[in-house]
Amino acid sequence: MTTGTPILRARGLMKRYGTVVAMNGADFDLNAGEIVAVIGDNGAGKSTLIKALSGAVTPDHGTIELDGRPVHFRGPEDARAEGIETVYQNLAMSPALSIADNMFLGREWRKPGIMGSVFRQMDRPRMEKFARDKLSELGLMTIQNIHQAVETLSGGQRQGVAVARAAAFGSKVVILDEPTAALGVKESRRVLELIRDVRARGIPIILISHNMPHVFEVADRIHIHRLGRRLCEISPKDYSMSDAVAFMTGAKLPEGVTEQA
Numbered sequence: 143m144t145t146g147t148p149i150l151r152a153r154g155l156m157k158r159y160g161t162v163v164a165m166n167g168a169d170f171d172l173n174a175g176e177i178v179a180v181i182g183d184n185g186a187g188k189s190t191l192i193k194a195l196s197g198a199v200t201p202d203h204g205t206i207e208l209d210g211r212p213v214h215f216r217g218p219e220d221a222r223a224e225g226i227e228t229v230y231q232n233l234a235m236s237p238a239l240s241i242a243d244n245m246f247l248g249r250e251w252r253k254p255g256i257m258g259s260v261f262r263q264m265d266r267p268r269m270e271k272f273a274r275d276k277l278s279e280l281g282l283m284t285i286q287n288i289h290q291a292v293e294t295l296s297g298g299q300r301q302g303v304a305v306a307r308a309a310a311f312g313s314k315v316v317i318l319d320e321p322t323a324a325l326g327v328k329e330s331r332r333v334l335e336l337i338r339d340v341r342a343r344g345i346p347i348i349l350i351s352h353n354m355p356h357v358f359e360v361a362d363r364i365h366i367h368r369l370g371r372r373l374c375e376i377s378p379k380d381y382s383m384s385d386a387v388a389f390m391t392g393a394k395l396p397e398g399v400t401e402q403a
């Protein structure tokens with residue numbers, strides 16, 4: 143599925159924090175219909191790359207294109223407005239609020255007419271129907287009650303709601319930062335299935351993870367990040383997990399790849 147214009151393409155991204163070089167000419171590609179995993183050692187610059195793609199960090203240099211069009215995100219709102227949704231590890235949810243309210247956090251739908259525009263009343267029935275539809279589309283209706291407070295959900299269910307929220311609003315790209323890090327075996331399994339469901343609905347996914355079995359299970363392509371840039375991309379069909387770890391840590395290089403100084 144690598145034909146056509148990439149959905150998201152970055153070239154030569156640079157980001158410095160004082161003397162620390164967090165991105166050093168980083169490239170990135172995401173094509174339609176695929177799950178790309180980003181892996182790399184601690185401090186390799188994965189988070190900084192993802193933040194640049196999701197508008198949370200402005201690169202010092204380099205280009206980002208969405209559907210072949212240059213974009214300049216001034217903040218996460220700009221990336222969201224372009225259909226790029228990110229689920230960070232902390233999930234950015236309000237535990238005391240309901241599932242439906244959390245799905246709409248910061249982008250509530252107002253009632254039509256004066257009740258919405260002047261009195262700012264929320265259109266609860268429409269929001270709740272949308273939340274229920276999205277959760278059931280993604281097979282998440284084991285959550286019976288969308289009025290349930292998020293704090294009463296299991297870790298896996300919470301992650302599920304966060305992924306459903308991203309898939310509901312992320313029309314172009316969903317970025318998941320360590321979605322299974324805090325989860326048990328069964329819950330991780332469900333979240334991995336959910337990731338596949340999101341892909342099946344036509345939304346490509348960027349998955350940042352340190353969990354090699356999970357990466358090898360769901361990724362179509364693996365982007366290996368090292369020393370602030372993309373070292374290479376591999377297919378999980380062609381390499382083993384120990385190869386990937388060796389590339390990540392610099393213990394060996396894939397054939398045809400040379401490490402730049």
Ligand SMILES: Nc1ncnc2c1ncn2[C@@H]1O[C@H](COP(=O)(O)OP(=O)(O)OP(=O)(O)O)[C@@H](O)[C@H]1O
Binds near residue numbers: 182185
């Ligand atoms: N806001 C910041 N201020 C200063 N240095 C930063 C900042 N953000 C990142 N860095 C530095 O940039 C480098 C890359 O960090 P980044 O968090 O992107 O790596 P990472 O691959 O995501 O690491 P990990 O897997 O440990 O989360 C690190 O040396 C880090 O200390």
